[in-house]
Amino acid sequence: DGGITQSPKYLFRKEGQNVTLSCEQNLNHDAMYWYRQDPGQGLRLIYYSQIVNDFQKGDIAEGYSVSREKKESFPLTVTSAQKNPTAFYLCASRYSRRGDQPQHFGDGTRLSIL
Amino acid sequence: GQQLNQSPQSMFIQEGEDVSMNCTSSSIFNTWLWYKQDPGEGPVLLIALYKAGELTSNGRLTAQFGITRKDSFLNISASIPSDVGIYFCAAASSNTGKLIFGQGTTLQVKP
Numbered sequence: 001d002g003g004i005t006q007s008p009k010y011l012f013r014k015e016g017q018n019v020t021l022s023c024e025q026n027l028n029h030d031a032m033y034w035y036r037q038d039p040g041q042g043l044r045l046i047y048y049s050q051i052v053n054d055f056q057k058g059d060i061a062e063g064y065s066v067s068r069e070k071k072e073s074f075p076l077t078v079t080s081a082q083k084n085p086t087a088f089y090l091c092a093s094r095y096s097r098r099g100d101q102p103q104h105f106g107d108g109t110r111l112s113i114l
Numbered sequence: 115g116q117q118l119n120q121s122p123q124s125m126f127i128q129e130g131e132d133v134s135m136n137c138t139s140s141s142i143f144n145t146w147l148w149y150k151q152d153p154g155e156g157p158v159l160l161i162a163l164y165k166a167g168e169l170t171s172n173g174r175l176t177a178q179f180g181i182t183r184k185d186s187f188l189n190i191s192a193s194i195p196s197d198v199g200i201y202f203c204a205a206a207s208s209n210t211g212k213l214i215f216g217q218g219t220t221l222q223v224k225p
Contacts, residue, residue: 004156031211042118042202042215043157058212090156094211100164102147103204103213105156 003027004106006091011111013078013085021076021109023091031096032074033103036060037088046089049074050096078111086112116141120203120216127193128224135219136187137203145206146179146186147213150199157202161188193223 004025013019023032031050035043045058049068063082068074074093078085088110092103120137127133137146145164149157161172163179163186170177176189186205190197203216 006156033211033213035215040217042120042217043204043213044215045212048212092156096211100145100162101211102145102159102162103211104159105149107156108154110154 004091004093004104006089006106006109008109009107011109012114013111014114016080018077018079019085019111021078021089021091021111023074023076023106024072025074025091025093025106026072027093027095027104028071029093029095029104030071031094032068033092033094034058034064034066034074034076035090035092037090037108043090046076116205116207116214118203118205118214118216120219122219123217124220124222126222126224129193129195131193133190133193133197133221134187135201135203136185137205137216138185139205140184141207142183143205143207144183146177147204147206148175148177148186148188149202149204151202151218152199160201190221193221195223195225197221198223 007022033048034046047066049055065077091106094103095101148160151157161177167181168179174191200218204213
């Protein structure tokens with residue numbers, strides 16, 4: 001089945017620790033995105049990547065880092081600099097060579113502080 | 115910055131009733147999307163709109179891209195219990211595909 005796989009489903013972070021959230025897609029999509037969702041709020045863009053080895057900051061990039069070494073993979077690291085990391089993190093991808101292609105989402109990772 | 119105002123924030127309706135929600139902005143967009151999110155899951159695309167004035171249906175769902183390109187609405191007809199969830203509007207104004215999201219409308223349906 002083609003789709004976007006996020007892992008793990010639940011993740012706990014200790015103070016001062018970096019954690020990495022995985023996002024893999026087998027849809028042959030060019031562009032990938034990371035969003036953060038807090039209760040009662042819409043999704044906010046953290047980072048996005050249009051092509052391999054290139055990525056741009058979104059609206060709330062501070063305390064996060066990403067890499068895009070392979071087309072299929074776009075991992076997100078939540079660093080110790082992110083002081084309020086508890087949230088639901090969503091990865092999305094899109095076939096970007098046509099402007100009229102929407103984003104499709106994975107099922108998310110819920111990150112909590114221990 | 116760009117911002118979407120989605121209303122209502124929540125709705126509690128009787129099964130069989132019709133539902134209407136909308137998103138407005140002071141900015142112009144090229145794309146309007148409507149997603150539904152179930153608890154603990156990612157949003158699922160319902161309808162995508164790419165032309166001003168476009169009216170598109172998907173089963174009991176109908177959405178329109180406002181003629182001014184600054185708004186969109188979603189209607190659900192004859193609601194059923196599985197319509198329960200959070201509905202998000204999203205809009206894009208560039209070819210990067212970067213989306214801005216509304217704050218969501220939480221829909222509850224009483225059987």
